[in-house]
Amino acid sequence: MSPRKPIHDGYDAVVDFFPPATMPEFVYGLVKFTYDIVDGRCRRGAVEPLFHDVREPDVTPRWAPGSDFWPNKLETDVAVRGQAYAPRGRPVTSHRVRVVVGERARAIQVFGDRSVAWTGRGALRFGAPTPFVTMPIAWTHAYGGWDPRTPVEPPKTIADHGRLQFDHPGMYPRNPFGRGYVVVDEPCEGIVLPNLEDPRQLLKPETLVTGDPRLWYRQPLPACFDFTSAYMFHRLCWLGAEAWYHPPPGAPLAEVEHGLLPVDYHALSGGVNTAPQALQEGAMGLVFPSIAARTPIAVEGMHPEHPRIQFELPAPPKLGWKIEGSFYVGWPQLNNVLIEPDKLRVSLTYVARHAELPRVFVPGIHAKIPVELHIDGEAKVVYDCPATLRDLRRAGPK
Secondary structure, three states, X not given: OOOOOOOOOOOEEEEEEEOOOOOOOEEEEEEEEEEEEEOOEEEEOOOOOOOOOOOOOOOOOOOOOOOOOOOOOOXXXXXXXEEEEOHHHOOEOEEEEEEEEOOEEEEEEEXXXXXXXXXXXXXXXXXXXXXXXXXXXXXXXXXXXXXXXXXXOOOOOHHHHHHOOOOOOOEOOOOOOOEEOEXXXXXXXXXXXXXXXXXXXXXXOOOOEOOOHHHHHHOOOOOOOOOOOOOOOOHHHHOOOOOOOOOOOOOOOHHHHOOOOOOOHHHHOOOOOOOHHHHOOOOOOOEEOOOOOOOEEEEEXXXXXXXXXXXXXXXXXXXXXXXXXXXXXXXXXXXXXXXXXXXOEEEEEEEEEEOOOOOOOOEOOEOOOOEEXXXXXXXXXXXXXXXXXXXXHHHOOX
């Protein structure tokens, strides 16, 4: 699939119906703007295209983090993508980065690479962090990963064999992409501690080893500002899946405490759920019911020259629908906020949905569907009606 290009030099946008390939429930428009952060203000910049079109049948992976193409999200995800920079470019062994959205703040303590040394069974120590100038703020550097030494029962079914291709009892379900997760209490060379930690819940030598893969849920939460993956616990629960060792009912769980999962989350297991919570990709504390225009946003420690990058959230676009000659107000909902501080750039993706259609429109059946999304009264995006099934049959196989 070729890379997408913006449809306009001021924005990227699409208009489509949801759900796809069946009787539509609503028409929606996605609009993405990109801003340069200049002297604390947002100015329209070169447009980044809408990311990862899940409507395409050959798109892989299906659930890539940060897709702009989820029209049925209900809340706003904020992500910060980039690196931690040592102040004034001088190497440090530890540094703190922070993102502030309105009155809510999230912080990460950033460490240089650290090793683990065993001094005896059940006794270990953390090596001193090595100095660094930059450090990626990425899930690969947060707490997580897997301990391949964790015992695995011999697979009994084809399904067991298949699951072992992408899962393992030694994986840390909250972040299988990270580093520092240890199950087996035996000396092991090459264990690297995470570079990113929540300053309120730092790893300690006495809490590093779980000793039992079933107790993973007692371990610290991973810390990162980027979009989450659908393979991470808690999101996998909303999709009907389970961790290899699902927490037992009644076990104290941070995801329940923070409202990411309901108390009865075990009831989500089995089948494919369509709950909109599965689509929310913000990290812990970076999902918002809504964010008003002019909300102050700041990122600290993630630019090589500016210790603090700040701006106010721009006003949303004025959207409107023209459907079969009639006009309707479009209510923009902010889906994604992606901040790239070292590029002094922020991208905002909005969705507008309209369900009260004057009549039934069915893509693939109707040859013409007169739907337009109007943006700020100056531009319009016309629905690109696909070929009908009749036309496709007449054309024959390609």
